[in-house]
Amino acid sequence: MDPVTPPQSPAHNGTLTSPPPSPPAGGRGECGSAGSAALSCTSPRPSRRTSHVAFADLPPDPDDPLLGFAPYLHKAPRRNSITPDRQRAFIACLAATGIVTQAARRIGASLEALYRLRHQPGAEQFSAAWEQAIDRGIARLEDCALERAIEGEERFHVRDGQVLARWIKYDTALLRFLLQQRRTARWNAELAAYAALKPGHPVYDRLRTEWAGEDQQSHQEVLDSIDRMIDDMRNRSLANTPLIESWDEEDEDEDADGADGAEEA
Known part of the structure; x- marks a missing residue:
């Protein structure tokens, strides 16, 4: 069977107006600069260049309160020490991607060194900024999931290389889960009311x-x-x-x- 070509919109006339973005030199771990006008694709696979999770959000601005933490100071810093500038770069990339591995690759530090630094006495603010950056990444993921639950996913029925039909599939379970998480007070109140119905x-x-x-x-x-x-x-x-x-x-x-x-x- 011939490979299936995704349908193009009429505006493209079957061709792309511009070439797809090239993968960054550092692989998926690269973060866009603060001055970027749009999100940068962090996936080297062309099939994932339109995926929500293949894009990293813009890193926080230099004056963002997230980067105002007091970094850990090494008593005798070495050439490969995770300096304050590298700590802030790690937090910035972590806030943009939500993935520790990508942020670690961005500053060229190992996961072992980062976790060891996080638990050092004097690195409490660095650890707190780490958690806040993870929260920002999770918030971006929640937004992607909410968009997917509301707009649905376009599915195609393909036979012999031809698209015969297309439809929008909605994930009801995902929508119900998001409502329970984002409207916790309302859902908990209803559950409590039902739970109180006893003899x-x-x-x-x-x-x-x-x-x-x-x-x-x-x-x-x-x-x-x-x-x-x-x-x-x-x-x-x-x-x-x-x-x-x-x-x-x-x-x-x-x-x-x-x-x-x-x-x-």
Whole structure:
């Protein structure tokens, strides 16, 4: 089967107006500069260049409060030490991507060194900024998930390399999860109200009485319908009795006539 080419919009006339962005030199770990006009794709795979999670958000501005933390100061810094500037660069990239591995690759530091630095006495503000940067990345992911839940995903039905149909698929489970997370107070209030419905609660007792009455009424209605059915069968049987008796008399007369004819013969 020939490879499927995604459908192009009429404005492109089957061709792209500009070449796709080239992957950054550092792979997925590169972050765009603060002066970038648009999000930069961080995935080297062309198939992922239109994915929401393949793009990194813009890093925070230099005067962002997130970068105003007091960095850890090495007593005797070495050539490969994670200096204050590298710590701020790490936090900035982490806030843009939400992925520790990418931010570590951005500053050229190992994960072991970063986690060891994070737990050093005197690195409390660096650790707090780390958590805040992760929160920003998660917020971006939540926005992507919310957009996906609302707008849905376009799906294609392809046969022999041709797009036969397309439709929008909505993720109901994702939408319900996001509502529960973003409207926690409302959902928790409803759950608490339902959880309070126990024996002894006035609403519970009232509903139970109503349902018990409905069940009893339904049971009696079934019995009444059976009685009516039996009565109808009995009435039809009584109404048909004279007709059946007349048929029996006709059969007896025919049998008698047949017997008389046989004797004469």
